[in-house]
Amino acid sequence: MKETVVRPLWRSFEPSQLRAAVRHAKAGGISVVKERQWQMLGDAGPPGEPLPLMVDWAIRAIETARWAEITDGVAKGLVQAAVTRDWRERVTEWIARDAAFEGPTAPFVLDCETCGACCVDNAVVLDAEDLKRFRDGGRADLLKRTSRKNGVRLLPLAREKPRPCIHLKELRCSIYPVRPNMCRDFPAGTEQCLTSREDLYGHHDLPKA
Ligand code: SF4
Ligand code: SF4
DSSP: OEEEEEEEOEEEEOGGGHHHHHHHHHTTOEEEEESSSEEEEEEOOSTTSOOOHHHHHHHHHTTOSOEEEOOSSTTTTEEEEEEOHHHHHHHHHHHHHHTTSOSSEEEEEEEGGGTOGGGBSOOEEOOHHHHHHHHHTTOGGGGGGOEEETTEEEEOBOSSSSOBBTTEETTEETTGGGOOHHHHHSOTTSHHHHHHHHHHHSSOOOOBO
16 A cells, blocks of 8 residues: 655755754754764654654664754754764765755655565564464464574564565565564654665665655
8 A cells, every 4th residue: 555654855964054954854854964973963853752753763774872862052852863984875875865855855655565675684573462463363373483583583584585574475465464563663764664675676766755
């Protein structure tokens, strides 16, 4: 089923353009301020609430351990995350890619049911709710098709490369009605989603809404 997601666009700014960087982030985009150390800025959302989904996953995308909400100054209300040197090249690619789109965000139409890219080479960890869903959904047989690693129950990947989830058949999930929470919760339109699509299809497939 097609869905439209609103994706934040990555833009770069010089330190002298901080106010413009703040405006872009507050409007839903992701700003990268290129000081000696690069800093990513995104909207932190309402105080005391979890970070907005796309900002949270943008921080996860650059795998940084250093991020914090900004509580005073012109950037108050934003979250700041360090872009480590290892991630500069990748972030530069995202900024170049997003230069084709105007504004702080852009809508995209994606169809998870005909994509399947994130089902390739990603381990799916099962929780108690997933196991119950298998049983309640008349698919107790799936319990026999799990594996364990360090005490964690997983959906196994196929042995051959590329190593998709064993339930992916011709790029469609064969257990879609009872698919695990990790699969349900993985947000389409994040950098992680786009990277999976690029890895599988070999290009940035970003159809406009
Ligand atoms: S890669 Fe993205 S669009 Fe494709 S199935 Fe996963 S979340 Fe959906
Ligand atoms: S269970 Fe379905 S949605 Fe989840 S990884 Fe496997 S094929 Fe993809």
